Amino acid sequence: MARRILVVEDEAPIREMVCFVLEQNGFQPIEAEDYDSAVNQLNEPWPDxxxxxxxxxxxxxxxxxxxxxxxxxxxxxxxxxxxxRGEEEDRVRGLETGADDYITKPFSPKELVARIKAVMRRIFADGGGRGD
Known part of the structure; x- marks a missing residue:
């Protein structure tokens, strides 16, 4: 089963491109365009x-x-x-708040996929997360 990724992005062209790249790499993207729609997507089956x-x-x-x-x-x-938001203070704040990785725009789609796979390897190899 494909890993589900919740893509929370308000800019439609970026969200659509990210979802396309994720689909091409075997993931199942779920889209949210704002805070409220992201909260509404937090249900079973949970995103990975x-x-x-x-x-x-x-x-x-x-x-x-x-x-x-x-x-x-x-x-x-x-x-x-x-x-x-790419300033050092922003990156540190994001990571300290609970982000597992931090990528700044503009970004490389290949690097985005590589970083997602790296985070998933760490999470699911440890037996954590919501693996199947």
Missing amino acids: LILLDWMLPGGSGLQFIKHIKREAMTRDIPVVMLTA
């Missing part, structure tokens, strides 16, 4: 990973991380930030 923008309508990516880390059913889902 969340790809998350920082700046979203309705709330920030950091608020979303805090939300999922508070809930027992979602706290172990890995999060990869994909954002235009």
Whole structure:
């Protein structure tokens, strides 16, 4: 079964391109365009990973991380930030809030997929996450 990735991105062209790249690499993307739709996508079957923008309508990516880390059913889902906020302070803040990796825009689709696979290897090799 393909790993499910929740793609939380408010810019439709970026979201669509990311979903296309994920599909081409054997993942099953689930789309969310804002904070509220991302929260609404947090249900069974749970995503295996969340790809998350920082700046979203309705709330920030950091608020979303805090939300999922508070809930027992979602706290172990890995999060990869994909954002235009590339200052060192932003990257550190994202990682300290709970992101497992941090990628800045513009980005390479190949590197994006490689980083997603690396995070999943770490999470699922340890027996954690929501593996099947």
